[in-house]
Amino acid sequence: xxxxxxxxxxxxxxxxxxxxxxxxxxxxxxxxxxxxxxxxxxxxxxxxxxxxxxxxxxxxxxxxxxxxxxxxxxxxxxxxxxxxxxxxxxxxxxxxxxxxxxxxxxxxxxxxxxxxxxxxxxxxxxxxxxxxxxxxxxxxxxxxxxxxxxxxxxxxxxxxxxxxxxxxxxxxxxxxxxxxxxxxxxxxxxxxxxxxxxxxxxxxxxxxxxxxxxxxxxxxxxxxxxxxxxxxxxxxxxxxxxxxxxxxxxxxxxxxxxxxxxxxxxxxxxxxxxxxxxxxxxxxxxxxxxxxxxxxxxxxxxxxxxxxxxxxxxxxxxxxxxxxxxxxxxxxxxxxxxxxxxxxxxxxxxxxxxxxxxxxxxxxxxxxxxxxxxxxxxxxxxxxxxxxxxxxxxxxxxxxxxxxxxxxxxxxxxxxxxxxxxxxxxxxxxxxxxxxxxxxxxxxxxxxxxx
Numbered sequence: 405x406x407x408x409x410x411x412x413x414x415x416x417x418x419x420x421x422x423x424x425x426x427x428x429x430x431x432x433x434x435x436x437x438x439x440x441x442x443x444x445x446x447x448x449x450x451x452x453x454x455x456x457x458x459x460x461x462x463x464x465x466x467x468x469x470x471x472x473x474x475x476x477x478x479x480x481x482x483x484x485x486x487x488x489x490x491x492x493x494x495x496x497x498x499x500x501x502x503x504x505x506x507x508x509x510x511x512x513x514x515x516x517x518x519x520x521x522x523x524x525x526x527x528x529x530x531x532x533x534x535x536x537x538x539x540x541x542x543x544x545x546x547x548x549x550x551x552x553x554x555x556x557x558x559x560x561x562x563x564x565x566x567x568x569x570x571x572x573x574x575x576x577x578x579x580x581x582x583x584x585x586x587x588x589x590x591x592x593x594x595x596x597x598x599x600x601x602x603x604x605x606x607x608x609x610x611x612x613x614x615x616x617x618x619x620x621x622x623x624x625x626x627x628x629x630x631x632x633x634x635x636x637x638x639x640x641x642x643x644x645x646x647x648x649x650x651x652x653x654x655x656x657x658x659x660x661x662x663x664x665x666x667x668x669x670x671x672x673x674x675x676x677x678x679x680x681x682x683x684x685x686x687x688x689x690x691x692x693x694x695x696x697x698x699x700x701x702x703x704x705x706x707x708x709x710x711x712x713x714x715x716x717x718x719x720x721x722x723x724x725x726x727x728x729x730x731x732x733x734x735x736x737x738x739x740x741x742x743x744x745x746x747x748x749x750x751x752x753x754x755x756x757x758x759x760x761x762x763x764x765x766x767x768x769x770x771x772x773x774x775x776x777x778x779x780x781x782x783x784x785x786x787x788x789x790x791x792x793x794x795x796x797x798x799x800x801x802x803x804x805x806x807x808x809x810x811x812x813x814x815x816x817x818x819x820x821x822x823x824x825x826x827x828x829x830x831x832x833x834x835x836x837x838x839x840x841x842x843x844x845x846x847x848x849x850x851x852x853x854x855x
Contacts (some may be wrong), residue, residue: 408536409439411463411487413480418471419444421566425469428559432530432552434542460486465535468509470498471517471570473602474580481508493535497525499571503603517567522560530556579605580667580682583619585640587675592637594620608657608683629758630655631751632664636681638744643679644671653755654686656762661686704837709774710830712765716756717826721819724752725812732809739803746801746808753794775829786821793818 410429414422419442426440441459446452460466466487468480484494496505496514500521505514515521528534531546544550581601586593597619599611610625611617623633632652639650649666656662662683670678699708728745731737737745760766775783793815802808 407437407439409463410465410467411460412442412467413483414469415475432545465493467495471567473502477506484508499567519560519564522563526556579608581605583679585676629754640676643669644674644676707833714826717822725816729812732805736805742803742808746797779825782825790818
């Protein structure tokens with residue numbers, strides 16, 4: 405064999421790695437010429453589909469460089485489909501943190517991209533002739549006394565380092581998924597919209613990479629209390645038209661809080677086709693000073709609990725209810741907008757409930773214990789009234805602006821009742837604090853003296 409043709413399949417993200425890989429193999433060749441094809445060396449004005457077909461079909465070996473599990477595999481799979489032949493070898497060199505090759509390459513034994521794995525590949529390529537019908541390409545690579553032996557070790561070390569750098573560079577993009585949207589007419593077909601992602605991103609959503617996953621599977625796994633999937637769906641038309649992605653609601657998973665971020669979109673004729681989401685872990689300890697006021701460490705528990713309740717009531721009034729009430733009253737929103745207003749109110753109440761649980765405020769016994777017996781009747785009545793009003797939004801949400809404004813007015817009135825009863829309890833708790841002693845110094849300063 406005078407020429408061995410190798411087609412190197414890779415993502416354009418790793419073009420430098422592909423070039424270095426080609427040069428490294430050429431540095432070890434001898435009488436047998438290696439004809440190595442990489443797409444970056446395609447001449448200008450070339451029909452690239454024909455170039456791929458011609459070079460893949462005539463290749464003796466198909467070699468995939470797989471530095472990262474999030475690598476886009478569309479074209480690599482396309483190229484493999486045109487190469488497939490049971491008699492020709494298919495090779496995958498994958499990074500050390502990747503458990504197995506991508507699905508289309510799983511039937512083939514892979515090499516780890518560490519120094520030992522690449523040395524093994526070079527030995528089998530040049531010395532044992534594993535990919536050339538048992539005919540060695542350059543036996544000198546395996547001779548300890550030959551200079552090519554040391555060169556092969558240097559090549560393996562250099563390529564392993566490049567794979568390691570590719571792994572580090574991609575570290576920020578762990579925890580990600582890719583959604584390919586499918587439609588029935590103009591309606592999104594959730595069950596037919598496939599999901600891909602790395603192991604970390606899918607585990608974060610409670611899913612297994614080995615299973616067939618659709619967008620509806622993600623929705624079922626996360627449940628109705630996680631808001632970002634519905635927020636993402638509602639933003640698809642605007643993003644497909646060129647608008648920036650929305651800010652998506654954070655969500656909690658075992659181990660922390662995560663912020664979904666739209667990293668990439670693909671649309672055709674104003675219709676979203678594909679979208680990548682990565683999940684950035686948020687440090688709640690660092691965010692707390694920005695989002696919240698930390699109560700003094702020595703404050704009595706009864707007062708601290710009441711302050712937290714009051715803050716939640718303030719938030720419900722001036723962040724959730726009041727802005728929507730003004731919109732419904734003065735802007736005459738459409739029925740569709742009324743539905744959106746109701747959805748956002750319920751979503752923000754759910755978030756507030758989650759926050760209360762995280763703050764240790766869940767449980768009816770703990771809540772009722774914050775109020776004196778003389779206020780329990782009012783607390784029960786106001787609680788029942790709030791539940792009835794919220795259930796009304798969930799089960800029979802008003803789509804008429806006037807009716808929605810009336811319903812929100814009732815919620816504001818209920819909020820006022822809660823403010824009044826909490827204020828009375830707060831005053832009672834403050835009165836129970838021990839009055840500070842008045843010593844001589846404080847007495848002398850209690851009244852200014854005339855000089």
